[in-house]
Amino acid sequence: xxxxxxxxxxxxxxxxxxxxxxxxxxxxxxxxxxxxxxxxxxxxxxxxxxxxxxxxxxxxxxxxxxxxxxxxxxxxxxxxxxxxxxxxxxxxxxxxxxxxxxxxxxxxxxxxxxxxxxxxxxxxxxxxxxxxxxxxxxxxxxxxxxxxxxxxxxxxxxxxxxxxxxxxxxxxxxxxxxxxxxxxxxxxxxxxxxxxxxxxxxxxxxxxxxxxxxxxxxxxxxxxxxxxxxxxxxxxxxxxxxxxxxxxxxxxxxxxxxxxxxxxxxxxxxxxxxxxxxxxxxxxxxxxxxxxxxxxxxxxxxxxxxxxxxxxxxxxxxxxxxxxxxxxxxxxxxxxxxxxxxxxxxxxxxxxxxxxxxxxxxxxxxxxxxxxxxxxxxxxxxxxxxxxxxxxxxxxxxxxxxxxxxxxxxxxxxxxxxxxxxxxxxxxxxxxxxxxxxxxxxxxxxxxxxxxxxxxxxxxxxxxxxxxxxxxxxxxxxxxxxxxxxxxxxxxxxxxxxxxxxxxxxxxxxxxxxxxxxxxxxxxxxxxxxxxxxxxxxxxxxxxxxx
Amino acid sequence: xxxxxxxxxxxxxxxxxxxxxxxxxxxxxxxxxxxxxxxxxxxxxxxxxxxxxxxxxxxxxxxxxxxxxxxxxxxxxxxxxxxxxxxxxxxxxxxxxxxxxxxxxxxxxxxxxxxxxxxxxxxxxxxxxxxxxxxxxxxxxxxxxxxxxxxxxxxxxxxxxxxxxxxxxxxxxxxxxxxxxxxxxxxxxxxxxxxxxxxxxxxxxxxxxxxxxxxxxxxxxxxxxxxxxxxxxxxxxxxxxxxxxxxxxxxxxxxxxxxxxxxxxxxxxxxxxxxxxxxxxxxxxxxxxxxxxxxxxxxxxxxxxxxxxxxxxxxxxxxxxxxxxxxxxxxxxxxxxxxxxxxxxxxxxxxxx
Numbered sequence: 001x002x003x004x005x006x007x008x009x010x011x012x013x014x015x016x017x018x019x020x021x022x023x024x025x026x027x028x029x030x031x032x033x034x035x036x037x038x039x040x041x042x043x044x045x046x047x048x049x050x051x052x053x054x055x056x057x058x059x060x061x062x063x064x065x066x067x068x069x070x071x072x073x074x075x076x077x078x079x080x081x082x083x084x085x086x087x088x089x090x091x092x093x094x095x096x097x098x099x100x101x102x103x104x105x106x107x108x109x110x111x112x113x114x115x116x117x118x119x120x121x122x123x124x125x126x127x128x129x130x131x132x133x134x135x136x137x138x139x140x141x142x143x144x145x146x147x148x149x150x151x152x153x154x155x156x157x158x159x160x161x162x163x164x165x166x167x168x169x170x171x172x173x174x175x176x177x178x179x180x181x182x183x184x185x186x187x188x189x190x191x192x193x194x195x196x197x198x199x200x201x202x203x204x205x206x207x208x209x210x211x212x213x214x215x216x217x218x219x220x221x222x223x224x225x226x227x228x229x230x231x232x233x234x235x236x237x238x239x240x241x242x243x244x245x246x247x248x249x250x251x252x253x254x255x256x257x258x259x260x261x262x263x264x265x266x267x268x269x270x271x272x273x274x275x276x277x278x279x280x281x282x283x284x285x286x287x288x289x290x291x292x293x294x295x296x297x298x299x300x301x302x303x304x305x306x307x308x309x310x311x312x313x314x315x316x317x318x319x320x321x322x323x324x325x326x327x328x329x330x331x332x333x334x335x336x337x338x339x340x341x342x343x344x345x346x347x348x349x350x351x352x353x354x355x356x357x358x359x360x361x362x363x364x365x366x367x368x369x370x371x372x373x374x375x376x377x378x379x380x381x382x383x384x385x386x387x388x389x390x391x392x393x394x395x396x397x398x399x400x401x402x403x404x405x406x407x408x409x410x411x412x413x414x415x416x417x418x419x420x421x422x423x424x425x426x427x428x429x430x431x432x433x434x435x436x437x438x439x440x441x442x443x444x445x446x447x448x449x450x451x452x453x454x455x456x457x458x459x460x461x462x463x464x465x466x467x468x469x470x471x472x473x474x475x476x477x478x479x480x481x482x483x484x485x486x487x488x489x490x491x492x493x494x495x496x497x498x499x500x501x502x503x504x505x506x507x508x509x510x511x512x513x514x515x516x517x518x519x520x521x522x523x524x525x526x527x528x529x530x531x532x533x534x535x536x537x538x539x540x541x542x543x544x545x546x547x
Numbered sequence: 548x549x550x551x552x553x554x555x556x557x558x559x560x561x562x563x564x565x566x567x568x569x570x571x572x573x574x575x576x577x578x579x580x581x582x583x584x585x586x587x588x589x590x591x592x593x594x595x596x597x598x599x600x601x602x603x604x605x606x607x608x609x610x611x612x613x614x615x616x617x618x619x620x621x622x623x624x625x626x627x628x629x630x631x632x633x634x635x636x637x638x639x640x641x642x643x644x645x646x647x648x649x650x651x652x653x654x655x656x657x658x659x660x661x662x663x664x665x666x667x668x669x670x671x672x673x674x675x676x677x678x679x680x681x682x683x684x685x686x687x688x689x690x691x692x693x694x695x696x697x698x699x700x701x702x703x704x705x706x707x708x709x710x711x712x713x714x715x716x717x718x719x720x721x722x723x724x725x726x727x728x729x730x731x732x733x734x735x736x737x738x739x740x741x742x743x744x745x746x747x748x749x750x751x752x753x754x755x756x757x758x759x760x761x762x763x764x765x766x767x768x769x770x771x772x773x774x775x776x777x778x779x780x781x782x783x784x785x786x787x788x789x790x791x792x793x794x795x796x797x798x799x800x801x802x803x804x805x806x807x808x809x810x811x812x813x814x815x816x817x818x819x820x821x822x823x824x825x826x827x828x829x830x831x832x833x834x835x836x837x838x839x840x841x842x843x844x845x846x847x848x849x850x851x852x853x854x855x856x857x858x859x860x861x862x863x864x865x866x867x868x869x870x871x872x873x874x875x876x877x878x879x880x881x882x883x884x885x886x887x888x889x890x891x892x893x894x895x896x897x898x899x900x
Contacts, residue, residue: 318778342711
C-alpha cells in the first residue's frame with residue numbers, strides 16, 4: 001500500500017509539472033492560430049461567429065451559411081465563439097472516416113453521410129434540424145414554356161428538355177455535395193426505369209451509362225457546394241439549378257428584390273430526395289464541449305429558432321410549417337408544402353460508392369483544365385516545391401483517387417509554365433494514368449525563371465481553350481502562383497470579354513502570397529481564390545468540384 | 548541546496564500531504580462506466596433522473612457510445628465495461644465469437660411494432676391487412692409480407708399519392724437489432740411458422756433477400772429511423788418497423804408535439820410479433836455493478852413510465868398514462884425468433900446480397 005501511494009504521488013507530480021509546461025505553450029499556439037485565421041483569407045472556408053472564450057467547432061454543409069445570423073445570437077448570449085467549417089456533405093463523410101478530432105460537431109445535409117462516415121461510433125445526440133427537398137429551380141418563363149408549371153413533372157420530362165437543348169442547368173458536384181449526389185441518383189433512378197432501388201447491375205448497364213453521360217452534358221456549371229452554387233447562380237446568367245428548396249427560396253427573395261425573374265420550383269416525383277440536416281456531437285470525451293453542444297442544439301431546435309429557420313425557407317420539426325410562415329413558401333414560385341414528398345430510395349452503401357466513382361471517372365462532363373504554374377523568381381524555394389507537390393497530388397491518379405478527384409477518361413489537361421513570359425506548354429488529351437504521369441514528370445522537371453506576369457499565361461490559356469468545342473467540356477483555368485505579378489488586368493479583361501465564354505479562373509496561392517490581384521481575377525470570372533498552403537487538398541477538391 | 552530546490556521540496560511536501568489527505572478523507576468518487584448502447588435506449592441513459600439514481604445510489608457515472616446491437620459485439624471493446632444490445636441474439640453471438648460473458652441479464656423488454664400514419668392504416672384495414680381488436684391494431688404478417696414480395700404498389704391499396712411499392716423501412720438487419728428482428732419476423736411469416744430447419748431456410752431465403760434488397764440504404768439506428776419517420780413525412784417514411792417503447796417515450800418527452808401529431812401517428816402490432824429483450828452484457832466487474840444498478844426498482848419504474856420499456860417489476864403496466872392511441876395492455880401473440888444459428892445464416896446471406 002505504502003509503495004502504491006508513493007508511486008501515485010510521484011506520478012501526480014510528473015503529471016502536474018508536465019501539464020503546466022505544456023499548457024502554456026499550447027495556449028500560445030492556439031492563440032497564434034486564432035490570429036492567422038482572423039485575417040480572413042479569401043480561401044478560408046472557416047467562419048468565426050461571435051467572440052466568446054468558449055469555442056464550438058462545427059463542420060457543416062455550406063447550406064447552413066445562411067443560418068449565421070441565427071447562430072450569432074446564440075454565440076453572443078452564451079459568450080461562445082462558433083467556428084463553422086463549410087464543406088460538401090460527402091467531404092464531411094470523409095472527414096468522419098478519417099477519425100478527425102478537429103471538430104466538436106457535424107452538420108451535413110443528410111443523415112446518410114454521418115451513418116456512412118462514423119465508423120468509430122463517435123457521433124451522438126444526432127437530431128434533424130430542418131427538412132428541405134432537393135428540387136429543380138427553373139426560370140419561371142422557361143418553366144412555363146416547358147409546360148412544367150402547375151403539373152406533376154417527372155425526371156423524364158426534365159431529361160427530355162435537356163436532350164432537346166431547351167434546358168441547361170447548374171448543379172453541385174455529386175462526389176462532394178449532397179444536393180449534387182441526390183440529383184445524380186435521381187437521374188440514375190429515372191434512367192434505370194424507376195426500379196425499387198438502384199443496384200450494381202443497373203450501374204453496369206451500357207445504355208444507362210450512355211444516357212447518364214449524355215444527360216450530364218446538360219450541366220452548365222458545377223460547384224463544390226450548394227451555397228456557392230447559389231452565389232454562382234446569382235452572379236451569372238443561368239436558366240436553372242438543382243438545389244435545396246430552401247436555397248431556391250432565398251435565391252428568389254434576392255432575385256425579386258433586384259426586380260428579376262424568380263425561379264419556379266419543380267419537385268420531380270420519380271427522382272426526388274430530402275435533406276434532413278442532422279446536427280450531431282462528435283464525442284472526443286470532453287464533457288464541457290458536450291454540454292455546450294447540447295445547449296446549441298437545444299437552441300437550434302427550439303420553437304423560436306425553428307420559426308426563424310422557416311422564414312429562410314426550411315421546413316422544420318414534427319408539426320410542419322407554422323401558420324405565420326405559410327407565405328414564405330410562395331405558391332407562385334411553385335412551392336407546395338401540402339404535397340406528399342416521396343423521395344427515391346438511396347442505394348446500399350457499396351452501390352452508392354460505386355455510383356459516385358463512376359460519376360467522377362466516367363459520367364460527368366469531362367473537364368478541360370489549364371494549369372498556369374508560376375515559375376518566376378519569387379517562387380524559388382518553398383513556392384516551387386509546393387506547386388510541384390500540388391501537381392503531383394492531382395496528376396498521380398493513385399493519390400487523386402483517394403480524394404475522389406481522379407481524372408475523367410476524356411478529360412484534357414494543359415500546363416502552362418510562366419515567369420514574365422510563357423516558358424513552355426505541355427498537355428495531354430486523355431485522362432489515362434500513363435498520360436498524366438508523363439505530364440507530371442514534365443512538371444517536376446521545370447526550373448525557375450525570372451520576373452512575373454501571370455496575365456501573359458492567362459492570355460495563352462484562353463488561346464488554348466479556343467481550339468476546343470467547349471460545350472463538350474467543363475473548362476477552367478487554375479492559376480498557381482504567389483500572386484505578385486506585373487499588372488495586365490485591364491488587357492486580360494478585354495481579351496476575356498472578347499472570348500465571350502464562361503470560363504472560371506481559379507487561383508491557388510503558394511509561397512509568399514498576396515491575394516489582391518487574384519481576387520480581382522476571381523471576381524471577374526465568377527471563380528474563387530484558395531490558399532494552397534493551408535489546405536491544398538481542400539483547394540483541389542473545391543476546384544475540381546467546379547469543373 | 549539553493550533556493551529553488553527548497554521551494555521545490557516545499558511544493559512537493561504540500562502535494563504529498565494534500566494527496567494523502569485526499570485519499571483518506573474524500574467521499575467515494577464516482578466510477579466512470581463506459582460501453583456500447585443501442586440507440587433506442589439513449590433517452591433513458593440521458594434522463595437526469597436515471598443519472599441521479601445511478602450516481603447517488605450506486606456511485607456510477609454511466610457513459611455510452613451508440614452502436615447497433617450486432618455491430619457492438621464485433622466492435623473494439625477496449626476500455627469498455629458493458630454492451631447493452633437490444634436482443635438475445637447479440638448475446639448468443641457474443642457467446643459464439645468471444646465466450647461466456649462475466650454476467651448477462653435481461654433488463655428491459657419491448658415488442659417490435661409497425662408505425663404508420665392514420666390514412667395508411669385505414670387503407671390497410673379496408674384491404675383486409677389490419678384488424679382492430681380492443682382498440683389496438685394488428686397486422687396480418689403473412690398477408691403483408693406476401694403483398695410486399697408480390698410488389699404491390701401503394702396505389703394498389705388506394706394510396707396513389709405515395710410513390711412506388713408497399714414497403715416498410717427497418718434498420719439494417721446486419722447491423723442493428725430492430726432490423727435483425729424484423730428479418731426474423733419476416734422469415735417466420737413467409738415460412739408460416741418459426742424457421743427452424745435448413746430446409747425452411749433455403750425455401751424462404753429468396754423471398755427474404757428480395758424483401759430487403761428492395762430497401763436500398765438502411766439506417767443503422769432505430770432512434771434515427773424513428774426520428775426520420777416523425778420528421779420527414781409520410782412520403783419519405785410511409786411505414787417503419789421499430790420498438791414499441793419509442794412512441795411511448797416520445798409522447799412523454801414531447802407532449803406539445805404529441806398533442807399535434809398524436810392523432811396521425813399509429814402503432815400497429817404485427818401478428819405474431821417478436822419481443823426485443825434488452826440484455827446487458829457485463830465485460831468486467833464495473834459492468835456487473837451496472838447490471839445490479841439497472842435492475843433496481845427505481846430504474847425499472849422510470850424505464851416504463853418515462854421511456855416505455857416493459858419491465859418485470861412495475862406490476863400491471865397500464866399504457867393509458869401515455870395518451871398514445873392503440874397501445875395494448877398485454878402483448879399476447881408473440882412468436883420466438885428463429886434460433887441463433889438460423890439467424891446467423893440469414894444475416895450472412897443478407898450481407899452478401
